[in-house]
Amino acid sequence: MLALVLPLLAGCATLDRDANADGIAGPVGLKRMIVKTDPFVLTTFARIRDPGQPVTVYIEGDGLAWLSRSEVSLDPTPREAMGLALAAADPSPNVVYLARPCQFTARAKNPTCGIPYWTGKRFAPEVIAAMGQAVDQVAAQVPGQKINLVGYSGGGAVAVLVAAGRKDVASIRTVAGNLDHAEVNRLAKVSPLSGSLNTIDVAPQVAKIPQIHFSGAVDTTVPPVIAERFRQAAGSSCVVVRTVPGASHETGWRERWRELLREVPGCV
Template identity: 60%
Template sequence: MTALSPLTSKVLTAMFAVLLVVLCSLLSDCTTLDRDAHADALAAPFQLHREQVKTEHFVLTAFVRMTRADQPLTVYIEGDGLAWISRTEPSADPTPRMATALALAAADPTPNVVYLARPCQFTPMALNPLCAVPYWTSKRFAPEIVASMDEAVSQFAAKVPGQPVHLVGYSGGGAVAVLVAARRADIASIRTVAGNLDTEFVNRLHDVSAMPESLNPIDAASRVAMVPQVHFSGADDTVVPPEVAQRFVRATGGRCAQANIVPGLDHSGDWAGQWPAMLPLAPVCKAR
């Protein structure tokens, strides 16, 4: 029997991951999908290795490829995942069915890429005594959540001392990216994809409960106003419509932030397929 070449093996593994996504989209109930296996199959062909990151409040799951200490670090932050089974029923496990931010990280060819799952995603609940439904519903942007994500970014940034740190966040991960950046002085850029950058506005838009125990990223807009940033929105996104990014850009003053509307994509569209073409659109500040 002829052995598969390493390249063929990688291609087959990637195809398996894609097939899982397609099958999930066709099923009426995707909760039976092995979400951990799907993430591992998606990450493996791109040398993204699973790690656990211990922080003060939570143990986080990361997928990591860091090969050059003299190069910048890009950190991808996952969205809210499977937070709700229905409009009124929260999930027992917020691990995403399809980890969009992980797919974005896999499409990034740079040497230092880290994917951070949100607290209580992918990590066994036994390792996280604090994990409970509020931390992926009403408290998903609570100060302790942001502090844990910030602590994880610091642990990886320490491995590339002095190098720029870039943050990329998908959906609710965009909110976390802004809130983490507002706490730090080493963030070189922020990019969000379908980012929930004004949680109060989005909650009112969908007529759902307010989140008084969570931070709202638009309240931190002035603190990140001088960080180069670009916020991508899908033209067909009805979950987090383009107006959300536009409101956030206005709140920053617009010198270093820009909103970019991508035709033909909705909230859960094929962002990873578009990502290689979007990566070169580097955030910049306008000249005074």
């Protein structure tokens, strides 16, 4: 059995994924940079225009983890980079996009990278620690300001896991977020992610952080029941779930994102 859910299967392999990302980021002033963490080198796109205001950090999904249901990808860099597209649609002055480990960064610069880090260990403790270090570096650019975290798909899991270890997170938003990979994989009848932390286990730790979890009404990869399970596990009025009509796992988000951003997380 496979060791993960397959949110993105391969399509045309000829797309220049780096050029596609640059084409999304460049027109809105998001500049490509490299962030060194332990043990990964991460690619980011950032726009910091006002250090006196909070920063919103977008975390990418799982990317091109598999070429087919039986063949793993040798490069998890996403074809369409939905997390980056959402970041590009955000008009806020301070926006930073974090690619996941091993995405967009040449293997020669990232020798730690290996297939386990985009399959069974995609949410491993060392992955979450590295993403947390990257957020530390982002926070240093806006001293004293709060962090808003946004995660797409598996990036939603990372956002919550990172938030569980921080004191400066003002809000969390997830889009089609995999907030319980054990249940997602059970529903898909595939093997569990061995070596990965499960986001739902930290729901009580982040329960007081205002958050909205958006699910697509026709998402069959991470169905809306997953966000609802997370809300119940958190047991907090700060955790809100929204089901977006017509949205699937990969469609219906970028064109609506500015509108959805108007929904401000809060505690009732």
